Structure formats: C-alpha cells, structure tokens
Amino acid sequence: MHTVVDALECRPLAEFYRELLGLRYRPGDEPPTDGSPDDADWLVLLDDAGRRVLAVQDVPSIKRPDWPEHSVPAQLHLDFAVPDVAALERHRRRAEELGATLLLDRTYDAEEPLYVLADPTGHPFCLLVSALG
Incomplete structure (x- = not known):
C-alpha cells in the first residue's frame, strides 16, 4: 500500500518528503490553516494519480541511524x-x-x-x- 517512516514529529518529515518527491497530502492530512494546533500523528502522501506513496507516523522515541556504522541500524532505506x-x-x-x-x-x-x-x-x-x- 505504502512505506511508513517513523519520526518524532511527523509533519516536518512529511513536508520534507512531500517537497522532495513532489507529492501531496491525502485529503484531510493537510496542515491546519485556521490556527488550530497541528496534532497529526499519521500523515499519508499521494502521487498525482492519488496513489499512496509514503506515510509518516509519530513514534515516542527513535535513535538516529549511524550509517555506515551499524550500532544503530538504518533498518530500511x-x-x-x-x-x-x-x-x-x-x-x-x-x-x-x-x-x-x-x-x-x-x-x-x-x-x-x-x-x-x-x-x-x-x-x-x-x-x-x-x-x-
């Protein structure tokens, strides 16, 4: 369906991949424009045809991979x-x-x-x- 990437804060990482890959948010996942807090903990990014490409989810902790070392493995790339x-x-x-x-x-x-x-x-x-x- 799509690949999911973990983040401490999903919006900034979703924005990175949205901009990098030219994607758009699934309807309802766009950042709030009315001044309300952005409390999203799961965001889905779509391609131009509306297919799910990538999702970003909040996790309570994450260790930054230290590639090319493997004491903290990348787990996926x-x-x-x-x-x-x-x-x-x-x-x-x-x-x-x-x-x-x-x-x-x-x-x-x-x-x-x-x-x-x-x-x-x-x-x-x-x-x-x-x-x-």
Whole structure:
C-alpha cells in the first residue's frame, strides 16, 4: 500500500518528503490553516494519480541511524532513481536545501553513480542514476 517512516514529529518529515518527491497530502492530512494546533500523528502522501506513496507516523522515541556504522541500524532505506547525472545533481541539491545531509558520494561509479543522504530524521536514502529511472 505504502512505506511508513517513523519520526518524532511527523509533519516536518512529511513536508520534507512531500517537497522532495513532489507529492501531496491525502485529503484531510493537510496542515491546519485556521490556527488550530497541528496534532497529526499519521500523515499519508499521494502521487498525482492519488496513489499512496509514503506515510509518516509519530513514534515516542527513535535513535538516529549511524550509517555506515551499524550500532544503530538504518533498518530500511529508500532508493530514488533518476534518469541521468544532471538530474542526480539537481535532486541532491534539492534534498540538501530541504534539510538532507550527504553521507556518501559515489558519483565516480560509472555503472551506477549515486549519493547516500540522510533525511532530517536521519533515515538514509539513495539518489541514483538507473536505467530504470
């Protein structure tokens, strides 16, 4: 149905992925506009066709993964394919503008150039050039 990512506060992480991936909120999950508190603890993000892509849920505690070490494992990571190196560079810059942190630069790999980044909560994700991208 969709992948769920844990966060101490789901709205900021949902906003990161909404902006990064060009998604939109499921109806009813949008941020309040009337000044009321944003007490969302589960948010679903949809693609342009209305399909569920990603959900973000509040959890009471989370340890930031320390990838590439494994004392605090990543447990999962997301891969996002792009069609070429120019798109890879553009999406890396965009991710960093939104709060991602670069963990690994493997753009020298001619077969599969990629970046490993961490989202604002610390979950690693990859941006890579792929023939499937």
